[in-house]
Amino acid sequence: MDAGFHRCRRKDKVVVIMGGTGAGKSRLSIDLAHHFSLEIINSDKMQVYRGLDITTNKIPFHERNGVVHHLLGDIDPENGEFTPADFRSRAAAIIADIASRSKVPVVVGGSNSFVHALLAGEFDPEVNVFDAPPSSGSLISSELRYDCCFLWVDVSFSVLSDYLTKRVDDMLDSGMVDELAEFFNPDSDDLEAGSSDRTGLRKAIGVPEFDRYFMKYPPPVRCSDPVRKGAYEEAVRAIKENTCQLVERQIGKISRLREAGWDLRRLDATETFRAALVAGGGGGERWSEIWEREVVEPSVKIVKRRSES
Ligand code: ATP
Numbered sequence: 001m002d003a004g005f006h007r008c009r010r011k012d013k014v015v016v017i018m019g020g021t022g023a024g025k026s027r028l029s030i031d032l033a034h035h036f037s038l039e040i041i042n043s044d045k046m047q048v049y050r051g052l053d054i055t056t057n058k059i060p061f062h063e064r065n066g067v068v069h070h071l072l073g074d075i076d077p078e079n080g081e082f083t084p085a086d087f088r089s090r091a092a093a094i095i096a097d098i099a100s101r102s103k104v105p106v107v108v109g110g111s112n113s114f115v116h117a118l119l120a121g122e123f124d125p126e127v128n129v130f131d132a133p134p135s136s137g138s139l140i141s142s143e144l145r146y147d148c149c150f151l152w153v154d155v156s157f158s159v160l161s162d163y164l165t166k167r168v169d170d171m172l173d174s175g176m177v178d179e180l181a182e183f184f185n186p187d188s189d190d191l192e193a194g195s196s197d198r199t200g201l202r203k204a205i206g207v208p209e210f211d212r213y214f215m216k217y218p219p220p221v222r223c224s225d226p227v228r229k230g231a232y233e234e235a236v237r238a239i240k241e242n243t244c245q246l247v248e249r250q251i252g253k254i255s256r257l258r259e260a261g262w263d264l265r266r267l268d269a270t271e272t273f274r275a276a277l278v279a280g281g282g283g284g285e286r287w288s289e290i291w292e293r294e295v296v297e298p299s300v301k302i303v304k305r306r307s308e309s
Helices: 025-032 084-100 112-119 157-173 176-183 207-216 226-259 270-281 287-308
Strands: 013-019 038-042 104-108 147-154 264-268
Touching: 013 025, 013 112, 013 226, 013 287, 025 038, 025 104, 025 147, 025 287, 038 084, 084 104, 084 112, 112 226, 147 287, 157 176, 157 226, 157 270, 176 207, 207 226, 226 264, 264 287, 270 287
Parallel strands: 013 104, 013 147, 038 104, 147 264
Antiparallel strands: none
């Protein structure tokens, strides 16, 4: 690792990987670990909780390549909501510790309210900066308390939507419904509520959609008869739609951070995803080669340049 990374300025240097859900942020963070000695701090507000590993799409242990991950499944969901303010203080302590060991802290995840809470020079826990109408002027802090190198992994919305639809099918094949059936609590008082009226892990996309299914057809899971099959397909359709809407909101928030002056460096991963979608990535140039050329190599250059400044 480049020893100069932390030395030259008072503020700790932090790499921040942003982007919509499914855009490849986790993969990039692991790829960067081949070039820098780093540790990862998860900034996905659902992945901080213990449980629902498939549903929230936590990076599986075998794909972490031995890279240390913080705040990934560390929080007990029984202890109530883990708020942006909690994230600000917990992640700041972790960053200070990582930097004291001369490693690079890399913040990775799609929850922009967590990222803003952590990085903002001034933070008011009572204000959701993304809720304010654009006409009221930006409440986004343009002054940051770290020396940040921002990498934004972007994929064109139509291509990412196709990929996410397929990803939900893969998650279902990997046991998502059984995981949700085990999580289902028939005594919970929010079973009828949508995601915005729930707390903590119960907000995760997949939980409200399948709670509706399990209320009608309690576990164990069987979807062989035609009526059940219709309700099952409706839950899956809603998950796919809500996942695509999540991406749209995330990209909207990223645009607002950029407008507020955050120096986000955009890496376009669209061609990688196109290649991966065509014939499962088997045809033409391999997706992994495109990813390396169009995302990993430019990212390494950006981080190196920042580390030298
Ligand atoms: P908001 O201000 O809307 O809470 P945010 O930036 O704080 O936005 P997001 O990461 O956009 O947080 O998450 C918003 C919602 O999207 C969550 O409450 C949850 O319903 C869903 N969501 C986000 N990440 C995941 C995930 N990994 N798995 C399942 N659902 C998720």
